[in-house]
Amino acid sequence: xxxxxxxxxxxxxxxxxxxxxxxxxxxxxxxxxxxxxxxxxxxxxxxxxxxxxxxxxxxxxxxxxxxxxxxxxxxxxxxxxxxxxxxxxxxxxxxxxxxxxxxxxxxxxxxxxxxxxxxxxxxxxxxxxxxxxxxxxxxxxxxxxxxxxxxxxxxxxxxxxxxxxxxxxxxxxxxxxxxxxxxxxxxxxxxxxxxxxxxxxxxxxxxxxxxxxxxxxxxxxxxxxxxxxxxxxxxxxxxxxxxxxxxxxxxxxxxxxxx
Numbered sequence: 036x037x038x039x040x041x042x043x044x045x046x047x048x049x050x051x052x053x054x055x056x057x058x059x060x061x062x063x064x065x066x067x068x069x070x071x072x073x074x075x076x077x078x079x080x081x082x083x084x085x086x087x088x089x090x091x092x093x094x095x096x097x098x099x100x101x102x103x104x105x106x107x108x109x110x111x112x113x114x115x116x117x118x119x120x121x122x123x124x125x126x127x128x129x130x131x132x133x134x135x136x137x138x139x140x141x142x143x144x145x146x147x148x149x150x151x152x153x154x155x156x157x158x159x160x161x162x163x164x165x166x167x168x169x170x171x172x173x174x175x176x177x178x179x180x181x182x183x184x185x186x187x188x189x190x191x192x193x194x195x196x197x198x199x200x201x202x203x204x205x206x207x208x209x210x211x212x213x214x215x216x217x218x219x220x221x222x223x224x225x226x227x228x229x230x231x232x233x234x235x236x237x238x239x240x241x242x243x244x245x246x247x248x249x250x251x252x253x254x255x256x257x258x259x260x261x262x263x264x265x266x267x268x269x270x271x272x273x274x275x276x277x278x279x280x281x282x283x284x285x286x287x288x289x290x291x292x293x294x
Contacts, residue, residue: 038068039272040125044117046168048074048098049129049182051081053088056182056226057129059264065090067268069125072116074098074109076130100130100160106167113171123171125271128164128181131157137195145195153195158202165210165221176218180270181207182263183223183282185290191242204282211280220279222270226263227255227286251287 045064049057050073061071071093075082079097086093094116099105113123133153137145161181165172172179184193186201204223211221228243247255266285269275284290 038066039268039274040064041068043069043124043271044072044121045069045125045127045271046072046074046113046123047093047127047129048164049127049131050075050085051078053085054230054258054260055129056229056260056263056267057127058085058089059260060127060129060267061093062089063261063264063268064125064271065093067272069271070117072096072113076100100156100163106163109164109167110170113168117171122175123168124175124177126165126168126172126177126179127267127271128161128179130160130164131182131196131199133157133194133196133199139192139194142194150195150198153199154202157196157199158206161203161206161221162210165214165219169217172219173217177220178271178275179210179214179219179221180267181221181223182267183225184228185225185282185284185286187290193243207282208280215279220270220275222275222278222281222283224263224266224270225282225284225286225290226260226266227251227289228257229260229263230257247287247289250292251289252292253287255287255289 047057047061064071073086073093073095075095076099083095086095096112134149137149137153165179184200186204190197207221207223227247244257263285266283
């Protein structure tokens with residue numbers, strides 16, 4: 036029986052360790068029949084080592100979403116690995132960053148430079164990444180899926196990253212609006228917290244984790260990225276052909292629970 040992504044070609048950003056949601060998206064996508072290309076930023080040698088732990092080693096392309104030269108050359112670099120004229124069927128946006136002074140309860144004192152960095156890397160990059168890959172996506176149509184953290188409410192210590200996630204949610208809706216006539220869907224998976232590299236950079240992460248321990252009706256395992264990864268793979272598949280601008284919560288149900 037063919038897998039859910041049989042014959043598809045998927046670009047996955049943000050793989051840094053094998054504990055990340057992005058790694059498990061890449062792993063499950065390969066298991067479901069997709070050909071996968073990864074991007075990495077900074078520690079490329081580490082990303083390449085992690086890529087060897089996938090069922091099939093995936094090529095790694097350097098991508099700094101704040102570097103216009105990287106964005107301008109991205110489609111050509113992906114095509115080198117996939118073959119000219121083949122195109123992409125899916126893109127996974129797993130990119131977020133905020134300077135330390137934009138997190139940890141410093142909301143009122145954070146300067147614009149740090150806020151701008153958080154918003155550019157964590158939200159605007161969904162648009163810049165998608166547009167950079169449009170030449171590969173447009174001929175086939177496809178699915179862009181970003182990783183979110185519920186921005187409906189204000190979280191302890193999350194500060195300007197929370198604002199950036201709200202901007203990410205809005206960006207996904209406007210992208211979905213403007214790319215729908217090209218048969219490109221744009222959706223987000225809002226995942227619960229995980230003990231990942233990103234989590235280590237958030238002061239007060241344990242306060243967030245405690246909320247999930249107490250309020251998730253389905254329970255939540257901070258060490259298990261697979262539920263969120265499955266949500267991403269589902270949205271990459273053809274099983275959501277008319278869904279765009281949506282936020283799918285994979286958080287154990289916390290988003291629906293009141294105080």
